Amino acid sequence: QVQLVESGGGVVQPGGSLRLSCAASGFTFSSYGMHWVRQAPGKGLEWVAFIRYDGSNKYYADSVKGRFTISRDNSKNTLYLQMNSLRAEDTAVYYCAKPQEARRFDPWGQGTLVTVSS
Amino acid sequence: DIQLTQSPSFLSASVGDRVTITCRASQGISSYLAWYQQKPGKAPKLLIYAASTLQSGVPSRFSGSGSGTEFTLTISSLQPEDFATYYCQQLNSYPRITFGQGTRLEIK
Numbered sequence: 411q412v413q414l415v416e417s418g419g420g421v422v423q424p425g426g427s428l429r430l431s432c433a434a435s436g437f438t439f440s441s442y443g444m445h446w447v448r449q450a451p452g453k454g455l456e457w458v459a460f461i462r463y464d465g466s467n468k469y470y471a472d473s474v475k476g477r478f479t480i481s482r483d484n485s486k487n488t489l490y491l492q493m494n495s496l497r498a499e500d501t502a503v504y505y506c507a508k509p510q511e512a513r514r515f516d517p518w519g520q521g522t523l524v525t526v527s528s
Numbered sequence: 529d530i531q532l533t534q535s536p537s538f539l540s541a542s543v544g545d546r547v548t549i550t551c552r553a554s555q556g557i558s559s560y561l562a563w564y565q566q567k568p569g570k571a572p573k574l575l576i577y578a579a580s581t582l583q584s585g586v587p588s589r590f591s592g593s594g595s596g597t598e599f600t601l602t603i604s605s606l607q608p609e610d611f612a613t614y615y616c617q618q619l620n621s622y623p624r625i626t627f628g629q630g631t632r633l634e635i636k
Contacts, residue, residue: 443623445623445625454615454627454628454629454630455564455572455615455617455627455630456627457624457625457626457627460623460624469623469624471624505571505572509622509623510577512619512622512623513560513562513577513578513619514562514574514577514578514583514617514619515562515564515572515574515617516574516583517571517574518571518572518573519571520570520571521571
C-alpha cells in the first residue's frame, strides 16, 4: 500500500539548519508532485512547499521562502525539505503528503517533529 | 491568497447528534474543497473531496455539500470515534493550497 515515512526531525538552535526526508513506497513516486505541510503545537495546518514530479518547478509559502528548499531524488523515492535560518516559529510537526489529481491529499506521512529552541 | 473560515471553531455535541461544520472561502473555489479529520498525535485523514465525494472507506454518516464560497460537512449521527478536529482545504489555487483554522468537536 502507499506509504510515506518522514524522518530527520529534532531539536535545533535558532539560526540552525535541518534536512527532513520523506521515504515513499507503494506508488510510482516519480509520477507525482509532492507537498510538505506543517502544524505548530496546538495549531492548525499550514502548507509549506510543493515540488513537481520531475523537480522542474517548486512553490513555497511566503513564511518559508528563501529559507527552505524542497527537493527530491526519484531514484531513491525520497522527498526532502532543507530548512535553513530556522526560527522559533518554525517549530512544528512536518508532514509530507501525496496529492491525488490535485483534488485531495492522501495519504499523509506520520509526521516528524522539529523544535527550534536555544 | 484564498482564505478559509470555519465555523464554529469549537463544537460540543453528544453521541447520536447531527452536526454541521461550515467552511467559507474568501473567493469562489468551485468544488475544489476537501475535508479532513485529525485526532491527537495523528496525521490528518481524508474524509471528503471535490466538496461532496466520500473517500473510500469513510462511513456514510459523513457527507459534504456546497460550491463556490460556502461548504458544509455534516455528520448525521455522531459516534464516539468522531470526536476530533476537522479541517477544510481549498485546492482551487493548487499547488498553493490553504486550510481552514479547524473545528474541534468534543463530547458534551
